[in-house]
Amino acid sequence: MYQYDQYDQTIVDERVAQFRDQTQRYLKGELSEDEYRVLRLMNGLYVQRHAPMLRVAIPYGLLSSEQLRMLALIARKYDKNYGHFSTRQNIQYNWPKLETVPDILADLASVQMHAIQTSGNCIRNTSSDHLAGVAKDEIEDPRPYCEIIRQWSTLHPEFSFLPRKFKIAVSGARNDRAAVSVHDIGLYLVEGANGNVGFRVLAGGGLGRTPYIGTVIREYLDKKDLLSYLEAILHVYNRFGRRDNIYKARIKILVNSLGAEKFTKLVEEEWQRLREGALLLEQKEIDRVRAYFQAPEYEDNAHHDDSFAEKLETNKDFAAWVKRNVHDHKMPGYRAVFVSLKSRNLAPGDATDEQMDAIADIAEKFSFSQIVVTHDQNLVLNNVKQADLFMVWQALSAEDLATPNIGLLTDMICCPGLDFCSLANAGSIPIAKQINDKFDDMDYLHDIGEIKVKMSGCMNACGHHHVGHIGILGVSKKGEEYYQLTLGGTAENEASLGDRLGPAVEKSKVADTIGKILNVYIELRQEDEKFLETYKRVGIEPFKDHIYPKKQVKEKELAHASH
Amino acid sequence: MRVIKDNKVIDDNWQIVEGSAIESGLPAGDVILPFSVWQSNREAILSWNDRKLGLLINGEHDIDDLAGDLDHFNIIAIEFPAFKDGRGYSQARILRDHYDYSGDLRAVGDVLRDQLYFMQRCGISSFLIKEEKDIEDAIRGFSDFSVKYQTAADGAEPLYKQR
Numbered sequence: 056m057y058q059y060d061q062y063d064q065t066i067v068d069e070r071v072a073q074f075r076d077q078t079q080r081y082l083k084g085e086l087s088e089d090e091y092r093v094l095r096l097m098n099g100l101y102v103q104r105h106a107p108m109l110r111v112a113i114p115y116g117l118l119s120s121e122q123l124r125m126l127a128l129i130a131r132k133y134d135k136n137y138g139h140f141s142t143r144q145n146i147q148y149n150w151p152k153l154e155t156v157p158d159i160l161a162d163l164a165s166v167q168m169h170a171i172q173t174s175g176n177c178i179r180n181t182s183s184d185h186l187a188g189v190a191k192d193e194i195e196d197p198r199p200y201c202e203i204i205r206q207w208s209t210l211h212p213e214f215s216f217l218p219r220k221f222k223i224a225v226s227g228a229r230n231d232r233a234a235v236s237v238h239d240i241g242l243y244l245v246e247g248a249n250g251n252v253g254f255r256v257l258a259g260g261g262l263g264r265t266p267y268i269g270t271v272i273r274e275y276l277d278k279k280d281l282l283s284y285l286e287a288i289l290h291v292y293n294r295f296g297r298r299d300n301i302y303k304a305r306i307k308i309l310v311n312s313l314g315a316e317k318f319t320k321l322v323e324e325e326w327q328r329l330r331e332g333a334l335l336l337e338q339k340e341i342d343r344v345r346a347y348f349q350a351p352e353y354e355d356n357a358h359h360d361d362s363f364a365e366k367l368e369t370n371k372d373f374a375a376w377v378k379r380n381v382h383d384h385k386m387p388g389y390r391a392v393f394v395s396l397k398s399r400n401l402a403p404g405d406a407t408d409e410q411m412d413a414i415a416d417i418a419e420k421f422s423f424s425q426i427v428v429t430h431d432q433n434l435v436l437n438n439v440k441q442a443d444l445f446m447v448w449q450a451l452s453a454e455d456l457a458t459p460n461i462g463l464l465t466d467m468i469c470c471p472g473l474d475f476c477s478l479a480n481a482g483s484i485p486i487a488k489q490i491n492d493k494f495d496d497m498d499y500l501h502d503i504g505e506i507k508v509k510m511s512g513c514m515n516a517c518g519h520h521h522v523g524h525i526g527i528l529g530v531s532k533k534g535e536e537y538y539q540l541t542l543g544g545t546a547e548n549e550a551s552l553g554d555r556l557g558p559a560v561e562k563s564k565v566a567d568t569i570g571k572i573l574n575v576y577i578e579l580r581q582e583d584e585k586f587l588e589t590y591k592r593v594g595i596e597p598f599k600d601h602i603y604p605k606k607q608v609k610e611k612e613l614a615h616a617s618h
Numbered sequence: 619m620r621v622i623k624d625n626k627v628i629d630d631n632w633q634i635v636e637g638s639a640i641e642s643g644l645p646a647g648d649v650i651l652p653f654s655v656w657q658s659n660r661e662a663i664l665s666w667n668d669r670k671l672g673l674l675i676n677g678e679h680d681i682d683d684l685a686g687d688l689d690h691f692n693i694i695a696i697e698f699p700a701f702k703d704g705r706g707y708s709q710a711r712i713l714r715d716h717y718d719y720s721g722d723l724r725a726v727g728d729v730l731r732d733q734l735y736f737m738q739r740c741g742i743s744s745f746l747i748k749e750e751k752d753i754e755d756a757i758r759g760f761s762d763f764s765v766k767y768q769t770a771a772d773g774a775e776p777l778y779k780q781r
């Protein structure tokens with residue numbers, strides 16, 4: 056993985072000093088609430104319901120064991136012994152004290168980490184494929200480009216006060232595991248007509264209150280033009296993006312109000328001004344950064360091993376875990392292991408300090424000391440030998456990290472919601488618990504198979520509900536928590552936004568309603584059809600009919616009419 | 619006005635005048651005129667030859683409209699109505715990078731210590747600090763960072779070229 060040199064280290068160290076000074080000036084009254092707010096947000100510090108919340112950047116989700124141990128230490132030293140991994144592949148702490156945040160940042164800097172631009176109206180952490188570097192379907196490893204983008208965007212003088220936050224994602228695989236098309240800018244590494252690899256560029260994707268799938272604005276971009284093209288897009292957005300209405304300030308609104316064609320024209324014109332200048336990305340730099348992401352020293356004969364097959368035969372629980380939580384790898388004899396942060400004993404995405412320490416140790420012993428955060432709020436050990444899987448499973452099980460539910464119903468995405476977030480309309484974590492309580496039969500969950508449930512506590516859609524196979528959105532009706540369900544969304548290839556099922560349901564009925572949805576699926580599915588496939592084939596009607604029988608709807612309409 | 623320039627606090631003769639001043643009578647000395655005043659009185663203003671001219675713009679204005687006129691101005695003041703409004707950074711870069719504007723570029727409005735480093739990198743060369751703030755203290759804002767990753771209007775090479 057990427058290693059800081061003296062320059063990178065100087066920047067994070069100077070950032071710590073700057074923020075320490077800003078915090079002191081604020082505490083002394085020299086900076087107003089409003090002035091400090093913008094500065095602290097650029098360091099990922101929010102003021103939430105109970106306490107400040109600090110979001111720490113995990114660039115493209117990649118951590119070393121040493122870094123994960125530091126995250127555990129921070130949870131212990133400054134927080135209540137846990138952290139929350141977010142859909143942005145970052146980690147959030149819910150209980151730090153404001154005065155201690157400069158110290159936390161200093162501790163982070165000691166392991167080449169920071170919280171720069173994890174919030175605020177600036178370019179955020181670039182996210183990527185959690186199987187980058189090991190996936191079989193990869194065209195090229197996207198992480199070097201994420202790192203190049205990270206450096207270019209860090210403290211960018213022109214783009215630190217954008218109309219709104221700005222998120223970039225890069226995928227290098229044929230299957231999109233990074234939700235690229237719902238980012239402000241999405242980049243796919245693709246093979247061009249000339250046989251070289253370059254980027255397909257999307258702009259204007261995003262969730263939130265007006266969700267859009269991004270538009271392709273350039274089919275092919277040479278790598279050398281990456282930074283000039285990004286700069287051109289950002290420049291157009293910074294100039295013309297709306298600033299009068301926070302709900303209309305994202306680039307997706309600009310792209311759609313100008314029309315993709317006009318928007319693209321502005322970008323291309325600006326790009327012509329920029330492309331030959333200092334932004335031209337030299338091959339030398341691409342090679343330099345790529346060298347950090349070289350494959351580890353795999354053992355050539357790792358697949359010459361019978362113990363794995365034998366254990367699969369003899370241990371049913373292990374086999375169930377392998378089936379759900381272990382993924383193919385480009386190297387024979389190696390696998391990528393998902394560490395489930397969706398046990399029923401913790402909120403989705405949470406990990407305790409002890410768990411983090413344990414995972415760091417397991418990664419050090421079995422996976423070249425690397426850990427990846429997924430945007431589904433799990434972790435991945437991306438280079439485990441098949442002969443070691445059994446030991447890894449045992450070690451993870453001992454820490455409640457081996458629930459065999461990756462991709463299943465209980466592997467939900469869930470935002471912090473009403474329990475922590477001051478913007479929330481409704482709780483998410485209690486709904487996750489309700490779902491876990493109702494669906495506690497593993498055989499049933501395995502029978503249902505792959506299904507993505509995504510849940511947000513408000514329109515901001517941090518839980519990506521629009522692109523859940525089942526999406527759950529918390530709304531508030533006369534002060535009561537209600538939940539709006541959508542079906543059929545997906546952020547993968549052929550991305551689509553979910554369709555509304557019907558009126559929002561009350562809090563106590565969410566899991567039951569999901570049960571009914573699943574009944575319809577079970578009844579209608581053909582052979583091995585997955586939930587999303589069945590949905591795409593039959594559409595929303597059968598689900599509507601079952602969950603909101605006509606009679607009931609009629610009565611409701613009548614009741615409305617008579618008011 | 620009392621501004622920061624070249625890392626020092628200086629006093630200069632520039633004064634920003636109201637749009638109505640053109641009828642009610644301009645003060646003596648060098649004036650910075652609002653964009654709208656310039657636009658509607660261009661010919662008349664060009665016939666003045668007793669004073670230096672400056673122009674006040676904000677994020678709404680399109681620099682391309684000014685392309686042929688930039689040489690008339692010794693100074694262009696960019697207004698930051700709120701420090702969160704970052705359009706001025708792009709305006710400055712268009713002036714410096716695209717039009718090679720070489721006069722003084724002055725940030726006015728909600729201009730605060732913690733934005734100066736970014737402003738300077740975008741080519742802004744003088745700074746009218748918000749009234750109630752300590753102008754001497756603000757100077758420290760320029761030295762927040764000694765390393766720059768990316769190129770900007772300050773002519774910095776991308777960092778990787780040093781590596």
Ligand code: SF4
Pocket residue numbers: 470471472473476477478479480511512513514515516517518
């Ligand atoms: S979706 Fe809403 S409630 Fe959930 S974390 Fe985001 S802002 Fe908070």
